[in-house]
Amino acid sequence: MLSSEPPEVIVYPPIDSHRNVTVRGCYAGAAHRMADLLDILRRSGVDCDQIELTDPAVVEWRGGGPEVWE
Template sequence: MASTVPVVIYPPDGDGGRRVRVDGTILGRAYSVLDVARFMQEAGLQDWDEMDVVRSGMIEWRGGGPDAWTM
């Protein structure tokens, strides 16, 4: 089943990175909430910071929330 939210953060991989998908496109791997905030800024939400990422309902966290960066 496809996600109904525009941003998906996938489970951590063996290196502690999590793939970031925005509107169906993989933008890269994040290693922290700050990295996710930077991806969001690049996607057009320039004023986003780490707290926006943690609180946002438009982000689906798979395999753990914003505090899960290791397997």
């Protein structure tokens, strides 16, 4: 992926104890915890074993990183 391309996954700031998730620009679901995020990514065709969730070129965390869910 070129650095000028947007991240494949965007995890939005927490709202009512969940975080909305988009994959490739499309709404993919609401995650309440990391396990939910991984399930959403798998259902969206993302190979979770092949990506690093802390790589900003792949996942953009808005409103806090992977430790923030509320």
